Amino acid sequence: MPTLTGSRAARTTTLCVLYAAQGMPWGFVTIALLSYLAGQGAGLAETAKISSLATLPWTFKLFWGPIIDRFTLRSMGRRRPWIILAQLAMSVTLLAMILIGDLTAEFETLAWMVFLHNCFVSLQDVASDALAVDVLLDSERGSVNGLMWASNYAGTAIGGAGMGTVIANYGLRPAFCLQAAVLLGILFLPLLFRERSGEKLLPWSKGAANMEPGEERAESIVGLVRGLAGAFKAWPAILGALFAYSASITIGMRVAVMPVFYTQQIGWTDARFAQVEGGIGSAAGVLGALLGGFLADRLGVKAVITLGVLGICSLCVAMGLSDELRVSPLFPLVFLLGTTFCISLMTVAGFAMFMRLCTATVAGTQYTFYMALANVARISGAAVAAYLEDSGYRMIFLVMAIAILIPLPFLYLIRGGDGPTRGGAHEPA
Template sequence: MKKKIRRIKEAQTRSLSDNSRARYFTFSALYTAQGIPEGITYFALPAWLAMNGRSALEIASLVSVMLIPWSFKIIIAPLMDRFTYLSMGRKRPWVIFGQLGLILSFLFLGMVEDPLNNLSGLMMVGFLVNFFGAFQDVATDGMAVEVIPAKEQARANGLMWGSKTVGISASLIIGTWLINNIGFSLAVSSLSIVVACIMISPIYFRERQGEKMLPWTRGKISRHSKMIQVKSWGRILKNLYRVVVLKSSLILCLGIFLLGIMFGLVDTLLPIFSIQELGWDNSHFSNILSITTVIGGVLGMLLGGYLVDYFGKIKMLSIYLIFTTSLITSFAFMTNLWSSSIVAIAFILSYYTLYTFLCIGIFASAMHLCWKTVAATQFTLYMALSNMGRAIGAGLLGVLKMHFNWEMIFICIALIPFLIIFIIQLIKFSKHRKRVKSFDTVPYTLATPPVIKN
């Protein structure tokens, strides 16, 4: 009897759905792993190429090609919802596969011969690194939606987002040091060791009790996974349509899209504004940005999720949006203080701290609205809308700059979070969850037959 109790406790300890500490640790580790390819391919590698005399056009072309795989997320997500090795869990096999792909792609990146004069080789392997980075991102988000309880989603998102920021910054700093001291090939290849260590976590912990650790070990399909697994493409599309067209989901889609426009505007504005208006050089701007984003990430990890969990998603999002509107508006009217480095740095630090807190709140809200049957696809759809908004915001800045000065542009940007404050008040989580819960008990048909009363 004691042995049986011990086995049950051990199974619960290794089950992500039953152990909150295991959830926090595993998803923090996986998000750290997501930050590694971004830190290397988006920052360390371009900086190294620039230092060695490659042109801005060449570097920009390289980065643009490496970014392409992230647009594939909306295609990858339905594949993960449709196909999996259920005896190991619904998303955990895909997470492990993505991690393995990252390890191999980093090794391949380190094997590129004469990388300074072989940009086509860097493009191809960099594309591969980011493909598996995007792949693991979708799988991790899908698994998080399915195993993290609603009451923990904000806190978990805080830890995850902070861990990713740390992963980006650490890989940028350490990767740059390694490249400069031991060479590109060894430096990049050594990152595969870090990813391999992180992969131990999703291998050791299972999604649910009784599942296999690996394909050749003992275990079985959990009743929960079997019940919610969708077995046809038509069903996935129908289920996605059912949940996305609900009022709260549509409102969140609009809010995420508008927020993405704001993020795209500010991200594109800051380097141009700081260099052309404030007179900074690109090195100074990069240093300030790195420091402020790390501080924002750590604050988000320690406070962002806790505040959303304690006070509620809509309340805290509203507060963050009010502060964001006030911050940008105030800075717009401080033109006489823009020359002060302290004021400019304080603005960037405050903005990226609020940016982190907003991302934590909006991601937690998106998770809470997801239907587990199509969680990966639905969550990825929300993120795709955010990315689309970012792209539009980045392009919109050029149009605004043609017609307005910097002060007016900041005021225009401040109107976006002000508008979102009112939009998100229409989101009703409890009503949405009740509706989604009814989907699991009432089968869906294209035409519901009439009820015949005797």
């Protein structure tokens, strides 16, 4: 079998499939499950709690990063043991949800099981990103990063539209079983491909650690923390952190608001919302990811991020100010697809910028810190949406429009994060 370092096809396929596996739980929870609960009468406070608990484990990425860098079974590779563990646990926690009695009545239990499940999804994400750092060549990082994010949206489509259709026709438990089976199937890829030649395929197989020069001793966790603190003495790194947080508040509001707004205000069924948001909505996300990577190579990341921000702002203003547009048969669809496209556009460009802002000695941990901040902001956004529920959806959409503009000053004060995305950019870890 080819190794990940020795075969571009093997590493690209593995990374893309792992990213699709991360997208499935996200699409399932934030699209299929939330729309189902909204259709059963859940309010914005309930959907905000689910989306917050689904997002909270992604803030743990800051802690996963140093742990993964420091501890591993090196004879099986630096990252594979963590990926295998996380992928297996993702499947097991899904199957455990079947044991919950009345899934809609036992809301608290369901919410915390969603939290536990996403703890392992976030672990898989960090380990997969770290694997990308290790095995991708500088010349392919831009293109493969776009493919990975597009694959994430493909997974979101499966988890959202696919599982939403299963829920509508067969119920929640069959959806849990089917998704667990798919995640177990994906587990075979990291089981089959070694990172480097000579390593063990499984713990009981023959082989030994095959380390690159400089990898013989992993840095201590204390050393990584000190290095991270040193990296954030630079203003571009600080501004990048402010941008990472402020750019994601509106995204968090959107996740919490959309299922309730579309099912209880627009009049869509929960199945229709799941199929549109998870189906053609995910297709819009894939297009945004691919186009975002292409344009970032040519226009620079700041220009692409600005396009995405202005697009989201314009759509939110239109939805907030125009009663006619809110009840029209076409604009709700345009809003849903347009915001997804613009979020994907700015996300991929933002990834490239964060990679360039990272200090080489702590690149993986620093990048993870940026991603953790973005996820904290999504939780904040969901809380803001729940707080504004009594103010009405006009106010919610206008606040979303204002919030998405906040990161622009931080963006244009950053020096060193713009330019083409290819050639030496760090992948996430």
